[in-house]
Amino acid sequence: TADGGVDVAALRTMAPQAQSANAVIGHAAASVKTIDADDLLAPFQDKVRSAQESIDILARRAQTLSTTITTLPGMLGADGPRRYLLAVQNPAEARPTGGIIGAWAVVAADQGRISLLGNGVNNDLSVEHNDDLTVSAQARALFGGQIDVLANFNLSPHFPQAAELFAQHVEQVVGGPPLDGVV
Numbered sequence: 001t002a003d004g005g006v007d008v009a010a011l012r013t014m015a016p017q018a019q020s021a022n023a024v025i026g027h028a029a030a031s032v033k034t035i036d037a038d039d040l041l042a043p044f045q046d047k048v049r050s051a052q053e054s055i056d057i058l059a060r061r062a063q064t065l066s067t068t069i070t071t072l073p074g075m076l077g078a079d080g081p082r083r084y085l086l087a088v089q090n091p092a093e094a095r096p097t098g099g100i101i102g103a104w105a106v107v108a109a110d111q112g113r114i115s116l117l118g119n120g121v122n123n124d125l126s127v128e129h130n131d132d133l134t135v136s137a138q139a140r141a142l143f144g145g146q147i148d149v150l151a152n153f154n155l156s157p158h159f160p161q162a163a164e165l166f167a168q169h170v171e172q173v174v175g176g177p178p179l180d181g182v183v
Contacts, residue, residue: 006112008078022066029059077110096157
């Protein structure tokens with residue numbers, strides 16, 4: 001849009017077309033996959049394999065487009081304001097999800113407009129232990145009693161579990177309405 005936002009209404013109008021294209025291309029890809037190139041004459045085998053590979057790539061891209069264009073309006077606040085934690089990992093100190101959190105930002109999305117609500121470095125969020133976190137007994141058993149320390153939230157390779165710990169912690173330390181997601 002002219003003010004730098006994303007036209008979420010326009011995205012929504014494109015969603016049915018993207019879903020339809022995805023269905024057509026997916027059907028074509030499934031149909032082409034049934035052709036056994038080994039059963040064809042030699043001059044056609046490579047051509048059919050190439051076509052199968054190309055349409056498979058196209059089908060994956062069409063699926064991605066359909067999912068993105070269907071999901072994005074809601075994520076960008078078309079149905080009401082959204083808040084997200086953007087956690088930037090530093091691979092200098094390895095963690096299963098990619099690295100220790102070095103920087104963070106809380107961003108808001110409302111009707112396609114994204115704004116920065118707060119940001120900082122991991123030390124801005126540090127507290128010795130956050131005893132108010134909801135940590136499963138399984139996570140505590142696997143990763144020890146230190147899982148409630150910010151630097152250890154992503155000791156688990158299961159990103160949804162790590163994201164939930166980061167979200168809970170940021171909501172408690174930074175404040176504001178609940179977060180809608182973690183990136």
